[in-house]
Amino acid sequence: xxxxxxxxxxxxxxxxxxxxxxxxxxxxxxxxxxxxxxxxxxxxxxxxxxxxxxxxxxxxxxxxxxxxxxxxxxxxxxxxxxxxxxxxxxxxxxxxxxxxxxxxxxxxxxxxxxxxxxxxxxxxxxxxxxxxxxxxxxxxxxxxxxxxxxxxxxxxxxxxxxxxxxxxxxxxxxxxxxxxxxxxxxxxx
Amino acid sequence: xxxxxxxxxxxxxxxxxxxxxxxxxxxxxxxxxxxxxxxxxxxxxxxxxxxxxxxxxxxxxxxxxxxxxxxxxxxxxxxxxxxxxxxxxxxxxxxxxxxxxxxxxxxxxxxxxxxxxxxxxxxxxxxxxxxxxxxxxxxxxxxxxxxxxxxxxxxxxxxxxxxxxxxxxxxxxxxxxxxxxxxxxxxxx
Numbered sequence: 001x002x003x004x005x006x007x008x009x010x011x012x013x014x015x016x017x018x019x020x021x022x023x024x025x026x027x028x029x030x031x032x033x034x035x036x037x038x039x040x041x042x043x044x045x046x047x048x049x050x051x052x053x054x055x056x057x058x059x060x061x062x063x064x065x066x067x068x069x070x071x072x073x074x075x076x077x078x079x080x081x082x083x084x085x086x087x088x089x090x091x092x093x094x095x096x097x098x099x100x101x102x103x104x105x106x107x108x109x110x111x112x113x114x115x116x117x118x119x120x121x122x123x124x125x126x127x128x129x130x131x132x133x134x135x136x137x138x139x140x141x142x143x144x145x146x147x148x149x150x151x152x153x154x155x156x157x158x159x160x161x162x163x164x165x166x167x168x169x170x171x172x173x174x175x176x177x178x179x180x181x182x183x184x185x186x187x188x189x
Numbered sequence: 190x191x192x193x194x195x196x197x198x199x200x201x202x203x204x205x206x207x208x209x210x211x212x213x214x215x216x217x218x219x220x221x222x223x224x225x226x227x228x229x230x231x232x233x234x235x236x237x238x239x240x241x242x243x244x245x246x247x248x249x250x251x252x253x254x255x256x257x258x259x260x261x262x263x264x265x266x267x268x269x270x271x272x273x274x275x276x277x278x279x280x281x282x283x284x285x286x287x288x289x290x291x292x293x294x295x296x297x298x299x300x301x302x303x304x305x306x307x308x309x310x311x312x313x314x315x316x317x318x319x320x321x322x323x324x325x326x327x328x329x330x331x332x333x334x335x336x337x338x339x340x341x342x343x344x345x346x347x348x349x350x351x352x353x354x355x356x357x358x359x360x361x362x363x364x365x366x367x368x369x370x371x372x373x374x375x376x377x378x
Contacts, residue, residue, distance in 0.1 A: 076364035077266050088336050088367060119336075147277055147308075149342040150365075175265035175367035176339075178277060 002132045002187040004122060004142060006167045007037055008174040011074045012059050013048060013102070014067045019111070023048055024102025030064040034043045037166040038123060040065070049103040054083025063067060072100050075172040079117060088117040090156060118170060121156040122187075123163040132187060135159065142185040148178030151188070191309060191321045191376040193331060195356045196226055200263045202237060202249050202291070203256045208300070212293025213236055219253040226355040227312060231253070238292040243272025254301040260303045261289050264361040267308060278305040279343070279345060307359060310345040311376075312352040321376060324348065331356060331374040337367030 008150040020028055030044040044062040050072055057078065071094055079086040084098050122142070124134065134140060136159035143151045152173065167185060174180065209217055212236060219233040233251040239261055246267065260283055267277040273287050288301040312333070313323065323329060325348035332340040341362065363369065 075266075077264075077360060084245070147343060151340040151342070153338040154336060155341070170365075171266060172361050172364035175361035176359075178265070 002104045003184045004167045004181060004187050005037075005165065006142075006169060006174075006183055006185050008180070008181045009073065009118065009168050009170050011057060011060055011072075011078050011120070011171075012043075012063050013050065014053045014063055014069075014071045015048075016068060016070045017066045017108050019070050019102065020066055022109045023102060024106045025106045028106075030062060030066070032064070036063065037164050039162060046104075049156070050082070052082030052084045055081045057082070065100075066176040069094060070102070070111050071116065072102075073116055073118045073170075075079060075170045076117050077172050078130060079115075083117075084115050086115045086117050090118050090119045090121065091116070118168065119156055120152055120154075120169045120173060121158055122165075122167045124157055124159045124165055125163050126159060126161045129157065129158070129159040132189075134187075134189060140187075142182060143187040143188055144177045144179055144183070144185045146178050148176065152177075152185075192228075192373045193356045193371055193376055194354065195331075195333070195358060195363075195368060195370070195374050197368075197370045198262065198307060198357050198359050200246060200249055200261075200267050200360075201232075201257075202239065202262070203251050203252055203260045204237075205257060206255045207260045208259050208291065208298050209255055211296045211298045212291060214295045216228075217295075219251060219255070221253070225252065226353050228353060235293075239269030239271070240290040240292060241273045244270045246271070258283060258303060259291070259300050260305065261291075262305055262307045262359075264359045265306050266361050268304075273304050275304045275306050276314060277308050279308045279310065280305070307357065308345055309340075309341055309354045309356070309358045309362060310347055311354075312344055313348045313354055314352050315348060315350045317354045318346065318348040321375075321378075323378060327378075330377040332377055333366045333368055333372070333374045335367050337365065339366045341366075341374075 032042040033045045047059040049058045101110045138157045221231040222234045236248040238247045290299045327346045
């Protein structure tokens with residue numbers, strides 16, 4: 001019985017360097033609002049608006065640092081509100097995903113792909129993985145407690161010596177399970 | 190292994206007769222848009238707006254017929270958007286729940302209680318309950334399939350010869366499980 005801390009990801013966006021230039025001005029550097037659970041990752045002070053065919057969200061938090069590809073991560077509830085048919089995908093796997101219009105203070109850009117509903121997953125440090133006897137890419141389940149207790153199946157394990165132990169779920173999953181950021185689940189191999 | 194059809198409940202409201210009078214005019218009768226899975230229940234043509242401290246929803250569907258107490262059923266996502274701390278409750282159990290302002294075409298009313306996040310539950314006809322060997326108020330689990338497969342624990346069974354077999358979950362639960370209205374789950378006693 002291994003306990004896994006659960007982090008709830010609200011909608012957020014990762015930006016490629018060239019899109020930061022367009023949205024915030026040439027050579028702009030994101031400012032750190034607060035560090036995230038994964039080493040080196042941070043919530044930026046800056047936000048952007050994202051605009052879909054049916055709706056828009058202002059103040060979508062940027063997570064830094066800049067990445068190779070721009071990627072908007074939303075819940076399925078958000079996808080309905082925007083009018084974008086975003087598939088469930090692991091972060092980085094954006095081939096064939098829909099695009100979105102992104103508006104910043106200095107400019108705007110429409111990306112042709114990059115909108116996903118993130119697959120729930122667990123980041124494990126190599127030591128955690130060894131202790132729990134799970135491997136990179138292994139599929140496990142995680143059980144939660146409480147009045148809305150659920151067992152999430154199809155949870156992907158991601159193992160690296162750059163990771164800190166944390167399960168990531170989106171706001172739909174958190175709300176369905178009645179859990180808040182930092183609560184714990186139990187790993188079921 | 191018993192299969193249960195799953196109905197996804199979007200936000201909706203049940204109105205007491207005196208509130209229909211205020212919102213739509215004295216003696217107003219709701220019109221049926223379409224019948225629901227439970228005999229005698231219907232989605233009405235009419236909608237109202239609901240207004241909370243942080244946000245509002247226009248066009249909230251009224252479900253008929255009129256009931257003893259007005260009750261607004263929302264998801265936890267909706268609760269955050271409205272700014273109302275709605276607890277998870279079985280329908281009808283509204284003591285101590287927050288109120289809400291309701292706006293109709295002919296008037297408005299602020300109720301002092303009645304906003305809930307509905308507990309997931311299964312309606313079973315008496316014959317279904319006998320076949321599946323479950324009793325009224327029994328707590329079961331229901332497992333779903335697919336890329337976002339989950340097992341919902343703490344599902345309340347409600348048995349009556351007035352009910353048709355249907356599990357009711359809210360939009361957060363449906364989105365977290367990646368399922369749409371009419372898909373099926375498996376009962377785990």
